[in-house]
Amino acid sequence: MSDSHARKRLSVFERYLSLWVALCILIGVTLGKLGPEVVRALSQMEVSHVNLPIAVLIWLMIYPMMLRIDFAAVRGVGRRPTGILIVLFVNWLVKPFSMAFLGWLFFKHLFAGIIGSALGDQYLAGTIILAAAPCTAMVFVWSYLTDGDPAYTLVQVALNDLIMLFAFAPIVIFLLGVSNIMVPYDVLLYSVFLYIVIPLAAGIVSRTALLRTRGPAWFEGVFLARLKPVTIVALLATLVIIFAFQGEVILGKLSHVVLIAIPLLIQVYFNSGLAYGLARWLQVSHSVAAPGALIGASNFFELAVATAISLFGLTSGATLATVVGVLVEVPVMLSVCSFCNRTRHWFARGAPEPIGASMQVEGR
Numbered sequence: 001m002s003d004s005h006a007r008k009r010l011s012v013f014e015r016y017l018s019l020w021v022a023l024c025i026l027i028g029v030t031l032g033k034l035g036p037e038v039v040r041a042l043s044q045m046e047v048s049h050v051n052l053p054i055a056v057l058i059w060l061m062i063y064p065m066m067l068r069i070d071f072a073a074v075r076g077v078g079r080r081p082t083g084i085l086i087v088l089f090v091n092w093l094v095k096p097f098s099m100a101f102l103g104w105l106f107f108k109h110l111f112a113g114i115i116g117s118a119l120g121d122q123y124l125a126g127t128i129i130l131a132a133a134p135c136t137a138m139v140f141v142w143s144y145l146t147d148g149d150p151a152y153t154l155v156q157v158a159l160n161d162l163i164m165l166f167a168f169a170p171i172v173i174f175l176l177g178v179s180n181i182m183v184p185y186d187v188l189l190y191s192v193f194l195y196i197v198i199p200l201a202a203g204i205v206s207r208t209a210l211l212r213t214r215g216p217a218w219f220e221g222v223f224l225a226r227l228k229p230v231t232i233v234a235l236l237a238t239l240v241i242i243f244a245f246q247g248e249v250i251l252g253k254l255s256h257v258v259l260i261a262i263p264l265l266i267q268v269y270f271n272s273g274l275a276y277g278l279a280r281w282l283q284v285s286h287s288v289a290a291p292g293a294l295i296g297a298s299n300f301f302e303l304a305v306a307t308a309i310s311l312f313g314l315t316s317g318a319t320l321a322t323v324v325g326v327l328v329e330v331p332v333m334l335s336v337c338s339f340c341n342r343t344r345h346w347f348a349r350g351a352p353e354p355i356g357a358s359m360q361v362e363g364r
Contacts, residue, residue, distance in 0.1 A: 008084070020236060021326065021330060024236055027240050028243025028244040028245075029238065031240065031244040032243070039244045042241060042244075043315075051217075054306065055194065055306065057241070058234075058305070059195070060230055060231065060269075061231055063199045064227040064228070064231045066161070066204070067223075068224065070153075070154055070158070079126060080288075083288035083289065084156060085153060085293055086278045086279055086282070087159075087160075087275060089278075090161070090271055090274055090275045090296040091134045091160060091163075091295065092163060092171075093272050095267070096132045096171050098131075098267055098270060099128060099263070099267045100127075100175045103123065103128060104124060105148075106263045107119075107120040107123045107263075108120050108121075109257065111259050114256075114259065119256070121317075122312065122321070123321045124307050125176055125308070125311075125312065125317075126304075126312075126316075126317065126318035126319065126321025126322045127263065127264060127322075128172060128176060129311075129318065129322060130264070130301065130304040130321065130325045131299065132167075132172050132175070132304075133168060133300035133303045134295060134300060135174070135295060135298035135300050135301075136301050139156070139157055139294060142291070142333050143291040143294060145341075146340045146341055147290070148294075149285075160295070164303075165200070170304075194306075195303050210223060233252075238305075239326065242305060243323070245319075253320075256320070260324040261324055261327070261328050264325055268297045268298075268332050268335075270287055272293040272294065272297035272336050275289075275295070280347060281324040285347060286340075290340040294333065294336055297333060299325055299329065301322060303323050304325065305319065305323065308322045
């Protein structure tokens with residue numbers, strides 16, 4: 001599948017996602033400059049370290065993602081486990097720790113003379129939080145661009161969400177502790193409960209009830225279709241608010257944005273390359289290898305931003321680091337998609353069929 005063909009198959013929002021993000025930056029920064037009293041009022045709407053406008057918007061993004069996950073698909077993973085094991089290995093045993101090392105190297109040593117020790121700790125914390133949250137919803141878009149097997153992608157996302165319930169908080173606490181960055185454990189657990197457990201439980205209950213009462217056709221063709229604009233508006237509104245809060249920081253530290261992006265880019269390409277290379281070495285089909293590489297490269301930035309805000313505050317360096325993750329996500333992931341499409345011939349045509357060939361999954 002060529003890149004031009006892939007672009008024709010995307011919605012207008014997905015096709016120009018980088019443009020919408022850029023517009024959100026402009027609108028948010030402008031709002032921060034022209035309406036500081038509005039931004040101040042929004043920033044003060046907090047309960048237990050949670051900013052309520054951000055929390056509502058992020059919940060509106062995450063809930064539709066959880067609705068799309070068919071956890072029954074996990075039962076088919078045993079028939080073709082290699083691709084799943086590669087993704088889990090890269091996501092949970094390599095990615096957070098490689099990011100912690102790169103963050104320590106760049107922020108605490110190579111860039112220490114430029115950004116200082118305090119900001120170095122903040123940027124390190126933000127990148128660790130970002131790397132400890134594997135991507136969910138946008139993976140379906142990236143998988144779609146590479147002709148990835150939809151059932152296998154569902155399984156990968158479902159398992160990542162299940163593992164995230166138990167592993168996200170301990171990994172973040174461990175890596176921040178090793179980096180001598182202390183955070184309140186109860187606040188982090190509260191973030192996991194608010195941004196993972198509640199929407200995940202709501203998604204499972206809603207999906208089960210609606211499929212039983214209204215059927216798959218209505219659920220997929222009507223209900224999910226109606227929620228898609230809500231997700232898009234919530235995403236754009238969240239970016240506007242975040243950049244309004246971060247406007248002064250971004251304008252005053254444009255060079256820091258570039259510095260933060262460097263280790264993020266290195267770890268994205270390292271992890272995606274590792275997952276893709278392992279898949280080729282272990283003779284996994286391309287329709288499984290490509291989504292695996294994309295999942296290894298991307299992040300659940302909604303969760304990361306929300307967690308950084310809860311732990312360190314709206315205008316903190318940690319939050320800025322997660323926001324930079326949003327900035328680099330789309331163009332980087334499109335480049336990984338392009339690479340996977342150009343190297344399709346690396347994988348044998350006669351490779352075993354992925355589980356999607358024998359599983360019933362929801363349409364997209």
